Amino acid sequence: MTQEKPKILLKFEGMPNGRALKTYMAHSGYEALKKAFAMSKEDVINEVKASGLRGRGGAGFPTGLKWSFVPKDMPGPKYLICNNDESEPGTFKDRHLCSVSPHMVIEGMIIAGFAIGANKGYIYTRYEFQEEIGQVEAAIKEAYEAGLLGKNILGSGFDFDLDHYTGAGAYICGEETGLISSLEGKKGQPKLKPPFPAVSGYLARPTIVNNTETLANVPHIILNGAKEFRKYGSEKSPGTKLFSISGALGKPGVYEVPLGYSWNRFLNEEAGGLLPGLSLKALIPGGASAPLLTPKECEDLTLDYECMAAKGTMLGSGAIMVIDNRQSMVELLRCTIEFFAHESCGQCTPCREGTGWLNNIMVGINDREVGADSVDRLHLVSKQMGGRTICALSDACAMPVMSYVQKFSDELKAHLAKG
Amino acid sequence: MSQETVTFSINEKEITVPKGTTVMEAAKKNDVYIPHFCWHPGLPIAGVCRFCMVKVDGRPKMEIACNLQATPGMKVFTETPEVKDTHKWALEFHLVNHPLDCPICDQAGECRLQDYYMEVGKYKSQMERPKVLKPKALPIGDDLVLDTERCILCDRCVRFEEKITKTGALGIFNRGDRAVVGTYPDKKIHHNYQTNLVDICPVGAFTSKDFRFKQRVWFLKDKPSVCPGCSTGCSVDVYAKPEVRSYFRVKPRESDVNGHWMCDVGRKTYRHMNQEERLRSGIVTGADGFRTRSRFDEAASVLAAKLLEADTNDIALLVSPQYTCEEYNAFFSFFVGKLGVKKVFQWREPTEKIETFDGILYRGDHNPNTRGLADALKKHGLPSDVKNGFDDLARSGAKLVIALVPEIGFQYPSLNAQISKLEELSFVSLWTINGTVFSHKGIAHAIPMKGYAEKKGTFVNFEGKVRELAHAFPAGSDDARDVVEVVAVLSEVLSHSN
Incomplete structure (x- = not known):
């Protein structure tokens, strides 16, 4: 495992006029697309499979495998959607990526569309990213003008149209079927599976939804090969990954490092370490829905899917939140639960009532209006919310709550006792 | 042409069903009861109440029976302690914000929530703080009153308006535990199939203006008959209190003629049999x-x-x-x-x-x-x-x-x-x-x-x-x-x- 720090996804970061098509073309932009057009669809999918690329949106599902679920001989339209609705609290890597390299995402989409046989793509961007929305739309326009989108791209005979769409700011629209519902003009709520989107998604047609960062990896894999992609990262977590790190740090921000990178090195070198006088109280390694880790658990932590799973948490979207010793876990947990209770779409009972119930209990704990058994009840209720619903929002709320109660129950109970 | 079949088991009893049958449908046909709220045989699957959880041998998570197609050799369990505990919790989640006003609710006696509570619940409330309050007694249609607090958001009514009347008259508004069923602003339900909403509502959220507060259902007797309202001839159950020679309501009974539904005109075909309207001598x-x-x-x-x-x-x-x-x-x-x-x-x-x-x-x-x-x-x-x-x-x-x-x-x-x-x-x-x-x-x-x-x-x-x-x-x-x-x-x- 190498600890080099290559810049693949963020190659254009800081480059003058780096976002422009001209700059992108000058650095072998859209070369991967030409190469893909010379390959068969199956070979493109196989190359991505061989790269071991895993979805960067949070779940880490193998991308090539996902693509291969699209029925090959089914007549009629198929769709590709770029999930740029980045809304996990603590995550801001796709925002940065689509601002720095919108053409990398667009090229990845055309290749993906070619591989799965989709002639129509959508980029679904979080509404709040007003500045980035303009940048993405400008890039799409540039690509159309250069003949990289539309009919018969680069004389390949392949047509691909790309539209841009924004939601209304709901967290749940970042869930792939919630996003599809929203794109269809319906209330943004996840759809019952099966059928899965690869078979029946947008407008009940085969649809692949990939995260922005996932798609941005595709040109590199196709142009330089799966082997080159695997040069970084581990066997099961190959490639580089963007991490967005926040907290009381010297240099919070978005950084690209190989998967498997040492956490301590990342904290101290990339993120500039904790501000003077502060110590680590807890770490949220993968967005608000990831169970948190204690400083002890962080000692030998590496930034990859397997290590996180072994420690009972998840890499998620790579949103690292550093909690320092000044922070109140009561307040942090209250905010976390309030977020999920607010964002639950409300269709499945365990999530609708569970998130609301947890919020109700947590407000009671915060205001010292409930008994000491309430802390345990948080855990009891959370346990019943997992794995019971259409989408993972219920789990996303329950998992961190259980970890707060397990690891910081003394602080929560002490808060109640003060009353 | 012979139909393809699938053989699988529920609670270790082997069952053969046509391919494509869900576990819920197969269970129903074989008199195995899987508790549910949102599933209705006459409506598309929603899979939202998460009540019909069953255990499938070899699968890590429990699954909802309503959206689970039976596959060959599948072993389904509906009564393990794990499944029962899940049902108990599913009930608890449904009751968290329910007003529990059974004594004044028209649905009492034919309410699934009440029935399940008697079956798997019977515990004390764990709620220490106020419940979510929602609008009540809404005159939402000509014959309908809606209580959104009693509503468990099973979505049956929304699907009925989408798929059966095709009016799309109802929707679920807002999110999370603030979600409420309702009509669009300034709109009311006017069609001829409103009271089906009362029938399919598993709780007392929708009540019928014509029937509410008139009679406790356990005092009523019902007999199967045929609606005389038009030439369709829907199968119905007529509800009456024979000892006082009073009729109270007509409800549809499932048949190949009318499916699960009947119209509101047909529902009125009981009044003429009551003492005040009929020629008694x-x-x-x-x-x-x-x-x-x-x-x-x-x-x-x-x-x-x-x-x-x-x-x-x-x-x-x-x-x-x-x-x-x-x-x-x-x-x-x-x-x-x-x-x-x-x-x-x-x-x-x-x-x-x-x-x-x-x-x-x-x-x-x-x-x-x-x-x-x-x-x-x-x-x-x-x-x-x-x-x-x-x-x-x-x-x-x-x-x-x-x-x-x-x-x-x-x-x-x-x-x-x-x-x-x-x-x-x-x-x-x-x-x-x-x-x-x-x-x-x-x-x-x-x-x-x-x-x-x-x-x-x-x-x-x-x-x-x-x-x-x-x-x-x-x-x-x-x-x-x-x-x-x-x-x-x-x-x-x-x-x-x-």
Whole structure:
């Protein structure tokens, strides 16, 4: 495992006029697309499979495998959607990526569309990213003008149209079927599976939804090969990954490092370490829905899917939140639960009532209006919310709550006792 | 062509079902009960209540039976401690914000939430803080009242409006535990299928204005019958309190004719059988010309005497298509077969448009037995075409008219005008359940009839399907008879006189 720090996804970061098509073309932009057009669809999918690329949106599902679920001989339209609705609290890597390299995402989409046989793509961007929305739309326009989108791209005979769409700011629209519902003009709520989107998604047609960062990896894999992609990262977590790190740090921000990178090195070198006088109280390694880790658990932590799973948490979207010793876990947990209770779409009972119930209990704990058994009840209720619903929002709320109660129950109970 | 099948097991009992069958459907067919709220056999799957969790051997998570297709060799368990615990929690989640106002809720006694609580719940509330409050007693439709606090957001009503009425009248607004069912701003539900929402609502969120607060359901008895509201002939259950001779509601019963639904017009076909609306006794006119109420026997003997006096050629029959095949058979056998009456006319509503159809269930022919009457007429050698026979009757010069008055009066807007026409004829005997006939001073004679829920028999619906009125409540008045019984008495009296 190498600890080099290559810049693949963020190659254009800081480059003058780096976002422009001209700059992108000058650095072998859209070369991967030409190469893909010379390959068969199956070979493109196989190359991505061989790269071991895993979805960067949070779940880490193998991308090539996902693509291969699209029925090959089914007549009629198929769709590709770029999930740029980045809304996990603590995550801001796709925002940065689509601002720095919108053409990398667009090229990845055309290749993906070619591989799965989709002639129509959508980029679904979080509404709040007003500045980035303009940048993405400008890039799409540039690509159309250069003949990289539309009919018969680069004389390949392949047509691909790309539209841009924004939601209304709901967290749940970042869930792939919630996003599809929203794109269809319906209330943004996840759809019952099966059928899965690869078979029946947008407008009940085969649809692949990939995260922005996932798609941005595709040109590199196709142009330089799966082997080159695997040069970084581990066997099961190959490639580089963007991490967005926040907290009381010297240099919070978005950084690209190989998967498997040492956490301590990342904290101290990339993120500039904790501000003077502060110590680590807890770490949220993968967005608000990831169970948190204690400083002890962080000692030998590496930034990859397997290590996180072994420690009972998840890499998620790579949103690292550093909690320092000044922070109140009561307040942090209250905010976390309030977020999920607010964002639950409300269709499945365990999530609708569970998130609301947890919020109700947590407000009671915060205001010292409930008994000491309430802390345990948080855990009891959370346990019943997992794995019971259409989408993972219920789990996303329950998992961190259980970890707060397990690891910081003394602080929560002490808060109640003060009353 | 043989259908592909799948063999799998539920609770270690092997079951073979057609391919594509869900575990929920298979369980239902095999009398294994899997508790559920949002699943409804007549609606698309929503999979939102998360109540119907079952354990599938070899799978890490529990799955919902409603969206789980049976696959060969699949081993499903519905009663393990893990599954039961999940059901208990599913119930707890449903009850977190439920107002628990069962004592004043109309649904009590037929509420699934209440039933499950008695089955798997019976625990104390874990809620220490106030519940989420939501709008109540919303007059959301002509016959509907909505309580969004009682609502468990199962989405059945929303799917019904989308898929069955295709009005999309309802939606779920807001999110999380603030979510509420409702109509769009300033819109109300106006269609003819509203009360189905009350039926499919598993709790007391939707209640019927017509029924709410009238009666506790456990005091009611129900008997299967057939709706007499139109020529579709929906299977129904009629709910009554026989000991006080009161009817309260009509609900659909699943059948291949009506699926799970019925229309709101059909739901009104109980009121005419209640004491305040029905003709409870006969009407006879004395020698002095004064009309009095009479017992059935007296009314029957007066009519028998009239029949004995009359020349057969002076007798006319006026028959509405709202009686059973058995009644027509008895009626025509006696009057046409035995007495030789030749003047037979149909009583139809002049404004009817019998070819119309709303695309769901309700048909323009507002009679349940047009086909049955036509068959009976044909059988007795009489013209059987559908025709309003009032003018022909007036021209026929009949001196003694026996009329089978339409039972469902509200389906005959011209009913009172038509009865007024009959008043001009010399002697008319109305056989009817309709209490308003007494106000027609010119009607000299009437025999009180039973309502459709009080008789057994058959209708033949628009497509020729035989619809069976399988059970009968006791007659709503001591003097009420059906046509078969009246004819039997007349026949008896006449045979003794000969």
